[in-house]
Amino acid sequence: MDNKKILFVCLGNICRSPAAEGIMKSLAANKGLDMQIAIDSAGTMGYHTGDSPDPRMVAHAAKRGYRLDHKARKFDPKTDFDKFDFIITMDNSNYKDITAMDRDGSHKERIFKMAHFVKSFDVDEVPDPYYLGTQGFENVLNVLEDGCKGLLDTITKST
Numbered sequence: 001m002d003n004k005k006i007l008f009v010c011l012g013n014i015c016r017s018p019a020a021e022g023i024m025k026s027l028a029a030n031k032g033l034d035m036q037i038a039i040d041s042a043g044t045m046g047y048h049t050g051d052s053p054d055p056r057m058v059a060h061a062a063k064r065g066y067r068l069d070h071k072a073r074k075f076d077p078k079t080d081f082d083k084f085d086f087i088i089t090m091d092n093s094n095y096k097d098i099t100a101m102d103r104d105g106s107h108k109e110r111i112f113k114m115a116h117f118v119k120s121f122d123v124d125e126v127p128d129p130y131y132l133g134t135q136g137f138e139n140v141l142n143v144l145e146d147g148c149k150g151l152l153d154t155i156t157k158s159t
């Protein structure tokens with residue numbers, strides 16, 4: 001398989017996308033693909049730049065064995081479109097914001113919705129858990145685990 005670079009994108013880069021990054025790194029390592037797949041995350045908003053992931057997401061992810069080691073950063077259209085093969089957005093608003101930044105559409109084959117890779121749940125997007133309780137975080141992790149498996153299948157079968 002050719003080397004691939006994946007960027008997960010949400011709004012704040014402190015809940016959903018760092019969780020997806022942690023899950024995907026764990027899945028790739030378990031398959032011995034951690035040297036071939038580079039994984040990062042970013043937010044469409046810069047408000048939390050430099051922050052560690054939300055402690056609630058860190059705690060829920062840790063219960064499943066995922067360590068979230070990331071500092072929030074804002075998506076940079078000048079560098080991120082060229083750098084990443086798969087730009088995976090969490091909800092429809094993230095998708096809209098990222099596709100709007102791809103002004104001439106030259107990167108549109110690289111921009112995906114996470115829901116596209118989710119097989120076991122009937123979802124259209126990965127909902128923002130920020131104002132939801134415990135169940136919201138657990139639900140996001142369930143959907144992300146499934147989507148990350150689907151994404152890894154796609155990547156490993158495509159080359």
Ligand code: 4NP
Nearest residue numbers: 010011012013014015016130
């Ligand atoms: P995320 O969640 O996009 O999954 O990181 C959010 C985190 C922070 C905010 C919104 C969503 N916020 O408005 O500060």
